Amino acid sequence: MPTIRFETDRARLRALEKGDAAALQSYLNEPSIIGRRYIPWKMKDVAPLSLSRVDGIAESWGKEEKSITLGIELRETGDLVGHVGWHWGWDTHCPGAWVVVASSHQRRGIGSEVLTHLLEYLFLDTPAHNVNGWLASWNDAGLAFAQSLGFTVSGRVPRGGIRSGAFFDEVMVDILKPEWLAVKGRS
Amino acid sequence: MALEGKLVLLREERHEDQRLFVDLRNDLETQGWNVALPPTYTEGMYVKRLDAMEFSYERDSARLSVEVKETGELAGYISYSDVDPRIGATIGIAIAKPFWGTGVAFDAQEILLRFLFLELGLRVVHLWSHSGNVRALALAGKSGFEVTGRVREGMYKNGKLLDTIVMSLIREEYFARHAEFDDLLPDLALTGG
Numbered sequence: 001m002p003t004i005r006f007e008t009d010r011a012r013l014r015a016l017e018k019g020d021a022a023a024l025q026s027y028l029n030e031p032s033i034i035g036r037r038y039i040p041w042k043m044k045d046v047a048p049l050s051l052s053r054v055d056g057i058a059e060s061w062g063k064e065e066k067s068i069t070l071g072i073e074l075r076e077t078g079d080l081v082g083h084v085g086w087h088w089g090w091d092t093h094c095p096g097a098w099v100v101v102a103s104s105h106q107r108r109g110i111g112s113e114v115l116t117h118l119l120e121y122l123f124l125d126t127p128a129h130n131v132n133g134w135l136a137s138w139n140d141a142g143l144a145f146a147q148s149l150g151f152t153v154s155g156r157v158p159r160g161g162i163r164s165g166a167f168f169d170e171v172m173v174d175i176l177k178p179e180w181l182a183v184k185g186r187s
Numbered sequence: 188m189a190l191e192g193k194l195v196l197l198r199e200e201r202h203e204d205q206r207l208f209v210d211l212r213n214d215l216e217t218q219g220w221n222v223a224l225p226p227t228y229t230e231g232m233y234v235k236r237l238d239a240m241e242f243s244y245e246r247d248s249a250r251l252s253v254e255v256k257e258t259g260e261l262a263g264y265i266s267y268s269d270v271d272p273r274i275g276a277t278i279g280i281a282i283a284k285p286f287w288g289t290g291v292a293f294d295a296q297e298i299l300l301r302f303l304f305l306e307l308g309l310r311v312v313h314l315w316s317h318s319g320n321v322r323a324l325a326l327a328g329k330s331g332f333e334v335t336g337r338v339r340e341g342m343y344k345n346g347k348l349l350d351t352i353v354m355s356l357i358r359e360e361y362f363a364r365h366a367e368f369d370d371l372l373p374d375l376a377l378t379g380g
Contacts, residue, residue, distance in 0.1 A: 091222050094221075094351070129340060130338055130341050159310050159355075172336040
C-alpha cells in the first residue's frame with residue numbers, strides 16, 4: 001500500500017518536534033503574522049508568544065485527535081518556514097484547512113504548493129466533499145490566496161473581533177470537490 | 188431576577204430533566220448534530236455528565252432547561268457556548284415536538300438573547316443550523332438573525348446534501364427590535380461595522 005507523501009517540489013510537511021519551538025516562535029511573532037497564526041482557538045491571537053508558550057502550542061497541536069498540524073520545511077535548506085493544518089472535528093465530509101507562511105517566504109508560491117498538496121490529499125485520500133477555511137476580513141492577502149486556488153467566499157460572519165477601532169468579520173471560504181476537480185483539470 | 192418570559196422560564200438543569208434531554212438526543216429530528224448520532228444515549232450518561240460539572244465563576248457556556256410557566260412542564264433546553272467575552276457567543280436550542288408551534292421556543296430564545304445582550308454585554312450572537320431545518324431557520328429569523336455564512340453541501344442528512352448555515356444577530360439589530368431596552372453599553376467600534 002503506497003504511503004501518502006506530504007511533500008511538494010520545494011517543501012516537506014513534517015511533524016513538529018520539541019526542538020522546533022525557536023523556529024516556530026521566530027515567524028509566529030512576526031507582526032504581519034499576528035492575528036492570523038491559526039493557533040489553538042482559545043488563545044488570543046494578539047500578542048508575542050514566549051518560547052514556553054510556543055512549546056505549549058506545539059504540544060497542544062500534537063495532542064489534537066481530530067486535527068493535524070504539520071511544519072512546512074524547505075527541502076533545500078531545512079528551514080521551518082510555516083505550518084499547515086486541517087481539522088475534521090465536525091465531519092470528515094467538510095474539513096477545515098489553514099496555511100501560515102513566514103513573511104520572509106511569502107509571495108514565492110510556497111503556500112500555494114502546500115495548500116494545493118493538502119487539497120489533493122483531502123479530496124483524494126479522505127472522504128472530504130467540502131474543504132473550508134476562515135479568514136479575518138482585514139486579511140486581503142489571505143483571501144486572494146484562497147481564491148487563487150479556487151476557494152469562493154461562502155459567508156461573512158460579523159464581529160470576529162475588534163482591530164484598530166473597528167469590528168472585523170470572519171470571512172468563510174470553501175471549495176467543493178467537483179470545483180476542485182475543475183480547477184485541477186485546467187491547471 | 189429570574190430568566191423569565193411570557194411563556195417559559197430558563198433555569199438550571201436538574202437530574203429529572205435528563206430523561207427528556209436523552210429523548211431529544213436520540214431523535215434524529217431534534218438531536219442537532221452535524222453527523223447523525225446513534226440513538227443509544229442513556230439517562231445514566233446524561234446524569235453523569237451533569238454531575239461532572241464543577242463549580243466555577245468562569246463560565247463560557249451554559250445549558251438551561253426550558254420550563255413552561257403555566258404547567259411546570261419541561262419543554263427542552265437552550266444553550267450558549269464559545270463565549271468571546273464582551274464580543275460574541277453561539278446559541279443552540281432543542282425543544283420537544285409537543286411544544287413545536289406553541290411559541291415556547293421563541294420565548295426561550297428571546298429570554299436567552301436578553302441575557303446575552305443585556306447581562307453579558309455581547310456584541311453579536313451566532314447560531315448554526317442547516318438548510319433543511321426550515322423550522323430552526325424561521326425561529327432564528329423571528330428574533331432578527333440573518334444568514335451570514337454557509338458551508339456549502341457541508342452536511343449529509345436524511346439522504347440529502349445540505350448547506351451548514353451560520354446565522355448572526357448583531358447588538359444594534361437586537362436593540363432596534365427591542366425599543367423597551369436602552370443600549371447603554373459604550374460602542375467598541377469607532378467606525379461602525
